[in-house]
Amino acid sequence: MAATVTVENLNPKVLKCEYAVRGEIVIHAQHLQQQLQTQPGSLPFDEILYCNIGNPQSLGQQPVTFFREVLALCDHPFLLEKEETKALFSADGISRAQQILATIPGRATGAYSHSQGIKGLRDAIAAGIASRDGFPANADDIFVTDGASPGVHMMMQLLIRNENDGILCPIPQYPLYSASIALHGGTLVPYYLDEKTGWGLEISDLKKQLEDARSKGIDVRALVVINPGNPTGQVLAEDNQCDIVRFCKNEGLVLLADEVYQENIYVDDKKFNSFKKIARSIGYGEDDLPLVSFQSVSKGYYGECGKRGGYMEITGFSAPVREQIYKIASVNLCSNITGQILASLVMNPPKVGDESYAAYKAERDGILQSLARRAKALEDAFNNLEGISCNKAEGAMYLFPQIHLPQKAIEAAKAAKKAPDAFYALRLLESTGIVVVPGSGFGQVPGTWHIRCTILPQEDKIPAVITRFKAFHEAFMAEYRH
């Protein structure tokens, strides 16, 4: 290899960045998967089960038919002129595609769009937000993005000047935030979610961490809240959200609200409230609070991760600041049009009376009810095992059980130069083919150990997952108990 570029002379911010969701354990799993293909029977399991990432369709979840009909018709509008098409597509799928194409200049789904996304699609997204919240939303506030991640990067790039700029992030957190803060050279200011109260978010802890950071000269610029929580699965209560909004206003913080799991709620006593709805409900307007809400087509019941669609809704920023956000968006020209169309569809799905409504509702409810059952089954299974305690997954796609590892296991991990939870996850993978992410990739209270496990294996596989996990865990505990 040419020696011009070495790890030693790369951007140190890149070296510092970590992203455990696709880290060491996943790379090891990919190697084992290759081994299973080339040498079947050489491992104690037949398949790798990826519970490391919220990627529902990779585990067999089917896409929502209506959405895919519209995408196919928009990709190949020639079909709309053909009689045979009526036999293959629903009437409202056809009319929706016509309607979407009519909002695209020249019906050109192959053209770069406005850098914020096609205006007509942003109108549909804004209407969906307004109908969800009961407060107005404006297409000019929407930036359609290739999934939620580029939106998060854009905001970090905008706000972080140097290592003295801090971003308050929950611990545990989805490591996109720590990775993005590292890449942009800022400082992650942690606040801890309280595992004992079901991953509660205490304003007093927020306040303490903020003041502590300020006393060290950190200019804390924003607060990240993930609701429903990732990796923790809790759904915030309304009065807690009110307190968070007031805290941001009083402290002059931008509220970065990761709301990508807004459709994923599994308990009757909780519902999703957007932070914008909460802010407007308590009388806060644009002048009170800069607020960014991130949404994605990758999550919800749709789970269309591969389409890379999403948006951010930006309110409370001055016109000159918005121009800067627009400029960053324009350097990458626009997000992909398929993802843009899908973002408009998930915010404006079939309605009562539409031909597709019954089928759409059956698909949606089937997926969400099954996810709720899977979450409960896995939670119960974890809680039935020695040395594991697991909070409820009220929402999102994950469980984050605490593993009370025996001292001997911690010592064995140390000898193997691994974090104890990474040691556990690696052993789990090698024994069962189940891939989970060690808690150390998300952050956790020092001395506690967790894993993040998705609730996404298909329902008929859940009993086998539980059996395999139980057998592994009991053997592991037996090995290291004394």
Add this chain to the structure above:
Amino acid sequence: MAATVTVENLNPKVLKCEYAVRGEIVIHAQHLQQQLQTQPGSLPFDEILYCNIGNPQSLGQQPVTFFREVLALCDHPFLLEKEETKALFSADGISRAQQILATIPGRATGAYSHSQGIKGLRDAIAAGIASRDGFPANADDIFVTDGASPGVHMMMQLLIRNENDGILCPIPQYPLYSASIALHGGTLVPYYLDEKTGWGLEISDLKKQLEDARSKGIDVRALVVINPGNPTGQVLAEDNQCDIVRFCKNEGLVLLADEVYQENIYVDDKKFNSFKKIARSIGYGEDDLPLVSFQSVSKGYYGECGKRGGYMEITGFSAPVREQIYKIASVNLCSNITGQILASLVMNPPKVGDESYAAYKAERDGILQSLARRAKALEDAFNNLEGISCNKAEGAMYLFPQIHLPQKAIEAAKAAKKAPDAFYALRLLESTGIVVVPGSGFGQVPGTWHIRCTILPQEDKIPAVITRFKAFHEAFMAEYRH
């Protein structure tokens, strides 16, 4: 507005970044377009003609049918099970979609893929490169990206540590490079293309600029070459390319080869050679040269800008450095699958003997031959005007004529606080509705003034564009001649 975030406390790298292709003149054009809608007849023209950006389908170019067939079938694989589908799609479109779905784990086009892109699609891309170049290519070297831009950002993020790291860029250049270098906090080291020799790239000038930068303490890390040129349209000669490759090896530079216009060549005496082919032809292997080639589905005869597909092929980097590139890619999970599929299709289009071949070839050749005629017509028109000289567009999608502005026009621009070429472009827009980008957005020899104009208006509109342009230019020159 909440005063928490102001332009004064944003990341100064964001403030410094400029991107003229979607800058002031385009924003003004969008306002005029709204005015035309709300007050028809209120302007001296009926439509805005966007010649500012290489966005063919926005101006009426039709997508290649075969590609769209395959995308629609992959979006909605249900169609593949239906008899009616055979009446609507070509046989090889259907079999190609089957083949692509078979390479996607679980046929799940809605799942996140490997962070470099789906392996089977990377295999197809690598096979296409190998067949183009006559040298082997490896799927492990391919990173599929959302268009070429994210790949460029990724490399800049990797290589730039601080303002002492420099990247050699052509002047004039496509402003993605200056924008990305500014966003990542590095230094753009310019080298000038020679307008007199048809935008020739002189190694002696490269050498001089490199040494000059080094003498100022700049660590020059990479050389950007855009071939065919943007905004300049020249196609490099083979021996010139050999010299560039040798220069990079001798000077220890990464060669960043923007090869997105590889299919856009309009003259018989030039052909496209990839830099990898050139390097391998003169006996250079991985050890000699770190080389990145960028390709996009947005350009060529396909012009699928809205699909945001592309790839970079990375050779000559050590395994630990490649791991870092993989890590950055993994933080954004993967590029969109529709774009991934399309990137595999443009590198592996229908072949002689396939049912679609004749129709595909007619569409491809029709577009490329028409682009060649449009390039020639516009070039001739520019050269027939007083005070304009224009090099040939040998390739790409642009002309970059020099406008020899009268002194009085330069003074009027100064009084209006505009760069003289921006003043000219603004007057052109306001008189004709034609949108071009001032040369100052790309860089130019100080004291010279240019505009970049695409060759993309549909062929039947070219005479009217020329007539409108000529009338404006003659009136402008008459106004400012003395």
